[in-house]
Structure formats: C-alpha cells, structure tokens
Amino acid sequence: MLTLAFMRAAPSVAQGALTTPSILAPASTPAHETFALSQFVLVITGTIFVVVGGLLAFVIIRFHARKTDAGHEPAQIYGGTQVELAWTVIPVLTVVVLFLTTARVIFAIQDAPEPKSALDVTVVGHQFWWEFRYPKLGIVTANELHIPASTSDAPQPAYLQLLSADVDHSFWVPQLGGKTDLIPDHPNQMWIDADKPGLYLGQCAQFCGIEHAKMLIRVYVDTPQGFDAWVKNQQQPAMDDAAVAAGRRVFESEACANCHTIVGTSAHGTFGPDLTHLMSRATIAAGAAANTPDNLRSWIEDPNTFKPGALMPAMQLSDQETDEVVAYLTTLR
Amino acid sequence: MADQTFPIPGTPDVGLSRGAAVLEWLHSWVVTVDHKKLGILYVVYAIFFMLVAGAEAMAIRIQLAIPHNHFLSPELYNEFFTMHGTTMVFLVGMTFIFGFGNYLVPLMIGARDMAFPRLNAFSFWMTAFGGLLLYYSFIGGFGLYGMGSAPDVTWWAYAPLTERAFSPGHNTDYWALALIVTGFGTLGAAINTLATVFSMRCRGMTLFRMPLFVWLMTVTSGLTLITITPLTAAQVMLTIDRYLGGHFFDTQAGGSATVWMHFFWIFGHPEVYVLILPAFGIASEVIPVFSRKAIFGYPAMVAASIGIAFVSLSVWAHHMFTIGMTSVSNAFFALSTMMVGIPTGIKIFNWIATMWGGKIRFATPMLFCTAFLFQFLCAGLTGIMLAVAPWNWQLHNSYFVIAHFHYTLTGSFVFCMFAGIYYWYPKVTGRMLSETLGKWHFWLFFIGFHMTFDTMHFVGILGMPRSIYTYEPDRGWNTLNMIISVGGLIQAIAVLILAWNLIDSFLHGSAAGNDPWDAWTLEWSTPSPPPPYNFATDPVVRSRRPLWDIKHPNDPDWKYER
Numbered sequence: 053m054l055t056l057a058f059m060r061a062a063p064s065v066a067q068g069a070l071t072t073p074s075i076l077a078p079a080s081t082p083a084h085e086t087f088a089l090s091q092f093v094l095v096i097t098g099t100i101f102v103v104v105g106g107l108l109a110f111v112i113i114r115f116h117a118r119k120t121d122a123g124h125e126p127a128q129i130y131g132g133t134q135v136e137l138a139w140t141v142i143p144v145l146t147v148v149v150l151f152l153t154t155a156r157v158i159f160a161i162q163d164a165p166e167p168k169s170a171l172d173v174t175v176v177g178h179q180f181w182w183e184f185r186y187p188k189l190g191i192v193t194a195n196e197l198h199i200p201a202s203t204s205d206a207p208q209p210a211y212l213q214l215l216s217a218d219v220d221h222s223f224w225v226p227q228l229g230g231k232t233d234l235i236p237d238h239p240n241q242m243w244i245d246a247d248k249p250g251l252y253l254g255q256c257a258q259f260c261g262i263e264h265a266k267m268l269i270r271v272y273v274d275t276p277q278g279f280d281a282w283v284k285n286q287q288q289p290a291m292d293d294a295a296v297a298a299g300r301r302v303f304e305s306e307a308c309a310n311c312h313t314i315v316g317t318s319a320h321g322t323f324g325p326d327l328t329h330l331m332s333r334a335t336i337a338a339g340a341a342a343n344t345p346d347n348l349r350s351w352i353e354d355p356n357t358f359k360p361g362a363l364m365p366a367m368q369l370s371d372q373e374t375d376e377v378v379a380y381l382t383t384l385r
Numbered sequence: 386m387a388d389q390t391f392p393i394p395g396t397p398d399v400g401l402s403r404g405a406a407v408l409e410w411l412h413s414w415v416v417t418v419d420h421k422k423l424g425i426l427y428v429v430y431a432i433f434f435m436l437v438a439g440a441e442a443m444a445i446r447i448q449l450a451i452p453h454n455h456f457l458s459p460e461l462y463n464e465f466f467t468m469h470g471t472t473m474v475f476l477v478g479m480t481f482i483f484g485f486g487n488y489l490v491p492l493m494i495g496a497r498d499m500a501f502p503r504l505n506a507f508s509f510w511m512t513a514f515g516g517l518l519l520y521y522s523f524i525g526g527f528g529l530y531g532m533g534s535a536p537d538v539t540w541w542a543y544a545p546l547t548e549r550a551f552s553p554g555h556n557t558d559y560w561a562l563a564l565i566v567t568g569f570g571t572l573g574a575a576i577n578t579l580a581t582v583f584s585m586r587c588r589g590m591t592l593f594r595m596p597l598f599v600w601l602m603t604v605t606s607g608l609t610l611i612t613i614t615p616l617t618a619a620q621v622m623l624t625i626d627r628y629l630g631g632h633f634f635d636t637q638a639g640g641s642a643t644v645w646m647h648f649f650w651i652f653g654h655p656e657v658y659v660l661i662l663p664a665f666g667i668a669s670e671v672i673p674v675f676s677r678k679a680i681f682g683y684p685a686m687v688a689a690s691i692g693i694a695f696v697s698l699s700v701w702a703h704h705m706f707t708i709g710m711t712s713v714s715n716a717f718f719a720l721s722t723m724m725v726g727i728p729t730g731i732k733i734f735n736w737i738a739t740m741w742g743g744k745i746r747f748a749t750p751m752l753f754c755t756a757f758l759f760q761f762l763c764a765g766l767t768g769i770m771l772a773v774a775p776w777n778w779q780l781h782n783s784y785f786v787i788a789h790f791h792y793t794l795t796g797s798f799v800f801c802m803f804a805g806i807y808y809w810y811p812k813v814t815g816r817m818l819s820e821t822l823g824k825w826h827f828w829l830f831f832i833g834f835h836m837t838f839d840t841m842h843f844v845g846i847l848g849m850p851r852s853i854y855t856y857e858p859d860r861g862w863n864t865l866n867m868i869i870s871v872g873g874l875i876q877a878i879a880v881l882i883l884a885w886n887l888i889d890s891f892l893h894g895s896a897a898g899n900d901p902w903d904a905w906t907l908e909w910s911t912p913s914p915p916p917p918y919n920f921a922t923d924p925v926v927r928s929r930r931p932l933w934d935i936k937h938p939n940d941p942d943w944k945y946e947r
Contacts, residue, residue, distance in 0.1 A: 219545055
C-alpha cells in the first residue's frame with residue numbers, strides 16, 4: 053500500500069509547480085537576518101559535529117576488540133584533570149560566541165522601531181481562518197493578505213498586530229519571517245517587509261482544533277501600484293448587480309447574514325470571513341479549496357466536503373436558493 | 386561479598402492443582418512489594434504501552450505518507466497524535482526509568498529492597514491505573530463526536546483550547562485526571578528512590594562509590610519531585626476551570642493562556658532531562674563494561690549530571706520564544722538553553738574517553754549505546770540551533786522540532802532503554818537474549834530511525850508544521866513524507882523483533898550465569914535471577930567497581946580511585 057501511495061505522490065513533485073515555503077529561501081528582512089544567523093550557527097555546530105563525530109568514529113574503528121588480544125584487560129585510566137578542563141572551557145567559549153551573536157539578532161528584529169511609512173494590519177486568528185483588517189485603510193478581508201513590496205528607497209514594512217478571537221494560533225509564512233503566536237487576551241506584534249512581489253504560502257503553526265491543518269495563509273506581495281489598485285477595489289462597497297438580486301435576498305434573509313459581512317447590504321455578521329470582495333480571493337475555506345463557483349456551491353451545501361469540522365454549518369438551502377446565492381457571490385469582485 | 390547463597394526455604398510445595406497454581410502465581414504479582422517484581426512490572430507495562438503508542442505513530446505515518454490522505458479522519462488523527470505523545474512520555478518514558486531504577490538501585494547499592502516497599506507497590510499501581518484511565522477514554526469519554534473520544538488537544542494541551550467552551554465532553558478530563566493519577570505514582574517512586582539511595586547503601590558504599598546509574602536515578606528523582614508538582618497543580622487548576630467555574634486559563638473571563646504555558650513547560654522541559662538522565666546512567670554502565678575500562682572522569686560525570694538538573698530548571702521558556710516575550714527574556718532563555726550544552730558536552734567527551742584505549746566488544750547493548758552517543762551528539766547540536774531564538778521563530782512547531790526531540794527521546798532515550806534491556810535481561814530472567822535477533826533489531830531500528838528522523842529535519846526546514854492531519858500536494862513535502870513513513874515501518878518491524886526475542890529467549894534462551902558480561906557492579910554478584918533477598922550476606926565494598934577488585938586482587942580499583 054505504501055508503494056502505491058509513493059507512486060501517486062511522486063508525480064506532484066515532478067510537475068515542478070511547487071510553491072515550497074522553505075526557510076532557506078528568505079524574501080524579507082527578518083527572514084534574511086535569521087537565515088544569515090542560521091548559517092553562522094550551522095558552521096559552528098557543523099564543526100563540532102565533524103570533530104566529535106570524527107573522534108567517535110576513530111574510537112570505534114581503532115579500539116574495537118580484536119581476537120588476538122583476548123584475555124588481557126586494557127590499561128585502566130580513571131580521568132585527567134587537564135583534559136576535563138579543556139573540554140569544559142572550549143564549550144563555554146563557544147556558548148559565549150553563540151549567545152552574543154544570537155542576542156544581537158533578537159534585538160535587531162524584535163525591537164526594530166516602526167517607521168512612519170509602515171502599513172498597519174491587524175491579524176485575528178479564528179478557528180480555522182484568518183481575518184486581516186487594515187485599520188487606516190478601512191479594509192477587512194480574510195485568509196489572503198496583501199502587502200506592498202518594500203524597497204530600500206521606499207521602505208514600507210507591514211506591522212502586524214496579532215490577536216485571537218478564540219484559541220491560540222500562530223502566524224507563519226516561512227519565507228517572510230519567523231512565526232509569532234496569536235493568543236487571546238495577549239496582543240502580539242511582528243513585522244515583515246517583502247522585497248520581491250509574489251505569492252508566499254504559510255499556515256497556522258499552533259494546534260488550534262480539528263481543522264488546524266487547513267488554516268492556510270496566502271500572502272500576496274504586490275508592486276506598489278498593484279497594491280494601490282487592490283486597496284482602491286477593496287474600499288468599494290459590494291457590487292450590486294440587479295441580475296442577482298434574488299441571491300442577495302437569500303443571503304440577507306437566511307442564516308448567512310448572521311456570520312458574514314457584505315458591505316452595502318444588511319449582512320453584518322462577524323463570526324465568519326468578510327465576503328464583500330469574495331471573488332478577489334483565489335481560494336475559499338482558508339486555502340482549502342480554489343474559489344470556483346462549483347466549489348462555492350459544494351461549500352455552501354456542506355463545508356465538511358473540504359473541511360470536516362469547519363464551524364460553518366451545512367446551509368440546508370433548496371437547489372434554487374443555492375444557485376441564486378452562488379450566482380450572487382460570484383459577482384462580489 | 387555475596388557470591389554464595391544460603392539455602393533459604395521458599396514457598397512450601399503443598400500440591401496445588403494447575404489452575405490454582407496459575408492463580409497463585411498471578412496473585413503473587415498483584416500483591417508483591419518486591420522491588421524486582423515491581424521493576425519487571427514497570428518495564429513490561431512500559432513495553433506494552435510502547436507497542437500501543439507505536440501503533441498510533443504508525444497510523445499517523447500512514448495518514449501522512451501521501452498528501453490529502455483519508456486513512457484517518459481529522460478527529461481520529463488529532464486523538465492519535467495527542468495520545469502518542471502523552472503515552473510515550475508518561476506511560477512509556479516514566480515507567481521505563483522507574484522500572485530500571487526499581488530493579489537496579491537496590492541491587493547496585495547492596496540493599497535488599499527499596500526503603501518503602503509498600504509505597505513502591507502503591508506507586509506502580511497508581512501509574513498503571515492512570516494509564517488505564519487515559520485509555521478508557523477511547524471507549525468511555527463522551528466527547529464532541531459521540532461515545533469514545535480520546536483526548537485531542539495535543540500533549541502540551543494549550544489553554545484555552547482545553548476549556549469547556551472549546552473542548553466540550555469529557556475527553557480533556559480523562560487527560561487531566563489520568564496525568565494527576567500517574568503523577569502521584571511518579572512522585573511516590575521518586576521519593577522512594579531518594580530514600581533508598583540515602584539510607585539503604587551497604588557498608589563501604591559511599592556516595593562517591595555509587596554506580597553512575599544510581600547517581601543519575603538520584604538526580605532524576607530529585608528533579609521529578611520539582612517538576613511533577615507544577616504539572617499536577619496545573620491539571621488541578623484546569624479541572625477547577627472546567628467544573629467549578631474557575632478562570633485560571635479562561636481567556637474569555639480574564640484568565641491567561643500564557644500562565645498555562647509557563648506551568649506546563651516548567652514541568653515539560655525538565656521532564657525531558659528526567660527521562661534522559663537515567664538513559665545516561667545506563668550508557669555509563671554499559672560503555673565501561675564493553676570497553677573494558679573504568680568510566681573516565683567519574684567526579685566530572687556526577688557534577689555534570691547535577692549541573693544539567695540545575696540548568697534544566699531555567700530553560701522552560703525556550704518552548705515559548707514565539708509567544709511574544711520581551712527581547713530580554715528571549716535572550717535570557719537562549720543563553721540558559723545553550724548552557725545545557727556545556728555539561729552534556731562534558732558527558733559525551735567522558736564517554737568517548739572511556740572508550741579511548743579500550744577493547745570494545747560490540748555486543749547488542751554496546752551497539753545501542755554507541756548509536757546513542759552519535760544520535761545524542763546530533764540532538765545536542767539541533768538543540769543549540771533551536772536555542773538560537775530568531776532561528777527558533779522559524780523552526781518552532783515545525784517538523785524540525787519533532788525531529789530534534791525524537792533524536793533525544795527515541796535516538797537517545799529509547800536506544801539506551803534497549804541497551805538496558807539487552808544488558809540486564811540475563812540478570813532478570815537468567816537467560817541470554819538472542820544475539821542474532823538483537824543485531825537484527827539494532828540494525829533495522831537504526832536504519833529506520835535515521836530514515837524517519839533525519840528526513841523530518843528537512844521537511845521542517847521546508848515549512849511543514851506539526852500537528853497537521855494532512856497537507857497540500859504542492860508544498861514539496863510529498864517524497865520526504867513517504868520516506869519518513871517507510872522508515873517508521875522499518876522501526877516497527879524492529880520493535881516486533883525485540884518483542885519476539887523477549888518472549889522466545891525467555892522460553893529457550895541459553896543460561897546466563899551470574900555475570901555473563903564480565904561486569905563490575907554488585908548486581909552481577911548475585912545469582913540470575915536474584916533471590917528475593919538479593920544478597921545472602923550484606924556486601925561490603927571498597928571501590929566503585931567491587932567485582933573488579935575481586936577479579937583483580939593484585940590491581941584493585943581502590944588503590945587508584947580519587
């Protein structure tokens with residue numbers, strides 16, 4: 053069975069369309085600094101590994117018992133003060149060097165002052181999705197974070213205020229920096245400043261319940277112009293297309309409105325993601341499925357198809373109502 | 386010296402029927418207060434739960450072998466990894482060390498039993514029933530998903546996920562109560578070990594002549610008393626939250642999630658040293674005997690052990706670098722964690738120096754100890770990497786961390802437990818374990834271990850977090866996960882070989898004699914298995930290696946030891 057599974061798994065690697073969130077491919081100042089520090093530490097630990105591992109290998113090869121010397125016990129040596137002192141002092145010095153290097157980077161990343169040009173984003177962790185609020189821009193969105201690329205000429209780091217609506221979560225996008233936890237009643241901060249536009253993947257890194265595995269993060273680093281265009285679009289109220297008025301009525305009159313907000317309608321719920329610009333996002337269900345009309349329909353019929361245990365209930369709408377709601381949602385660009 | 390036994394009459398043969406004799410035999414195990422029988426019970430119990438938690442690990446690995454697998458439901462996966470961690474730490478690790486400690490400490494210090502035999506039995510049965518309580522949740526814990534819901538909140542069980550609002554039902558209660566119960570058993574065993582070491586040593590057995598295993602059990606027991614206490618307190622607070630309207634960890638009512646973290650890790654980090662120190666003890670017995678040399682730097686080894694115990698009490702928040710502590714706190718815990726590397730480094734150097742110039746026999750116990758040295762070196766180095774707080778922000782809660790602590794708990798702890806089983810099985814049963822099966826066990830386990838846990842480092846560096854029941858196929862983790870799973874399967878086969886070896890050698894193994902390894906500590910001076918009273922006459926010792934002194938009357942240790 054495992055062989056079969058291996059054969060099924062192998063092609064996905066071969067396709068080459070990988071988006072590996074590797075910490076070895078940093079794309080932001082904190083990630084770069086951490087990566088440089090990790091290379092330094094790797095050199096030191098690697099040296100220790102070679103020296104001590106080499107000693108061990110030498111001892112194994114050189115001193116294994118041979119048939120010829122049976123019967124005699126080797127010379128008994130009980131210890132040696134000088135050699136003990138040597139292998140105490142050398143590790144102490146190594147620790148001093150490692151600690152000072154580490155402390156420098158801790159302070160450099162953690163205590164970096166927030167520049168005036170910084171973009172403020174409030175990240176709220178929910179079971180099992182992300183809420184992103186841009187307080188100064190009046191934008192609320194979910195699961196897909198947009199930030200502008202930050203260059204040395206025009207630095208625009210994103211300062212994330214990390215909150216939780218329920219249990220502990222952790223925000224981790226490896227290429228952009230280390231993780232920081234979202235803990236209820238314990239606001240945290242972190243900052244990232246991506247240098248290259250692109251899509252960066254991550255996910256929740258602190259177990260938060262049944263669907264922890266499908267609490268994925270997508271960070272879109274836009275060009276400054278692209279980001280401005282995105283902001284302008286997000287600041288609009290929802291599209292109001294008369295052709296899908298029936299779907300809007302269903303949305304406002306059924307339970308949908310209890311949990312979701314669509315700006316410009318009577319839906320003001322806050323338990324679920326803001327859907328005002330749903331179709332500007334590539335995925336639904338916190339990255340668990342592509343944002344296509346078919347997937348939207350399956351999701352509304354029963355969220356358990358993508359995410360068993362998601363907190364949204366199966367909506368129990370009639371086929372016609374479901375069609376109408378999906379038609380309405382797909383206009384929310 | 387107790388190299389002879391007096392004929393002391395055993396149970397009189399009153400001609401019991403076969404059935405009655407079996408019942409009598411079973412009854413003797415239930416009511417026993419003999420440290421050797423209790424030690425065997427502990428170790429058998431540990432091996433049983435190792436098979437159970439190993440089966441859970443196998444299910445986890447089948448689920449993760451391919452992306453988007455449906456072998457386990459998310460509910461069951463979360464239960465399995467919670468139970469795997471909880472079982473391995475509390476029902477396998479703790480019972481292994483107190484099993485070895487129970488059996489060996491009195492024999493090694495020339496005593497006839499532990500200081501408090503009945504407390505000893507009480508401790509074992511508390512631990513045993515705590516384990517049964519935990520596993521009863523699979524059928525009895527009425528949880529969110531109906532009957533039969535095991536704990537599913539991870540083994541570190543961060544608040545407020547454990548509060549009633551997020552974990553209704555009783556599965557979290559089974560977890561909390563089972564740990565309180567086993568915790569009391571563990572505390573009893575620790576008190577007993579300390580009392581035994583400090584009051585039951587035979588004539589001439591000064592503290593600085595005790596075998597290193599006894600020293601390390603002493604240090605571990607002291608550390609246990611300090612660490613189990615906050616864990617028990619935290620479980621009581623959690624239970625108060627859940628049933629009596631408390632708000633210790635209830636963030637919706639002003640409680641604090643981070644307080645739980647501090648309580649849990651001030652237990653949790655010293656706990657790994659509680660486990661690893663007795664493993665060091667086993668290595669410190671096996672390596673000298675199979676290198677045919679006295680342990681190098683005995684006083685340094687003792688000092689390093691005590692040093693590790695002290696430093697280990699100040700490192701707990703390195704599990705919490707990502708919770709938003711101040712930069713000064715992060716720097717402090719980075720430093721304290723790196724400092725653990727100093728005494729552990731001293732230990733590794735002393736073991737290598739013990740082997741240096743020796744005539745090393747690579748019998749199965751020594752194979753496991755040699756692999757332990759290598760793996761513990763790697764575990765220490767990845768530990769240094771994780772202590773580098775900024776790097777930890779990346780590596781924390783990733784598969785790199787899983788790889789690191791399995792290097793310590795499997796690659797070091799379990800390897801030493803296996804070494805201990807092969808080394809002392811002849812003493813316990815009077816029969817040798819099969820060396821052929823032992824070598825098969827070792828090599829398969831060694832290869833499987835490295836396939837699984839070496840690979841985990843890489844998949845962690847590629848961004849795979851822990852505790853996820855499935856993953857996306859486009860992340861580049863697929864092949865690595867398959868390798869990890871295949872390695873797991875190989876380890877499972879190796880453990881089954883051990884189980885078979887234990888049973889088969891018990892029935893058909895060759896006779897061991899008193900001292901099959903030509904060893905030097907007191908337990909090898911009594912018959913195998915030892916009589917209930919251990920030593921017919923109280924031993925008297927003059928050095929750390931009393932049997933060396935007898936075997937080499939012209940060149941005894943006490944002439945040279947410092």
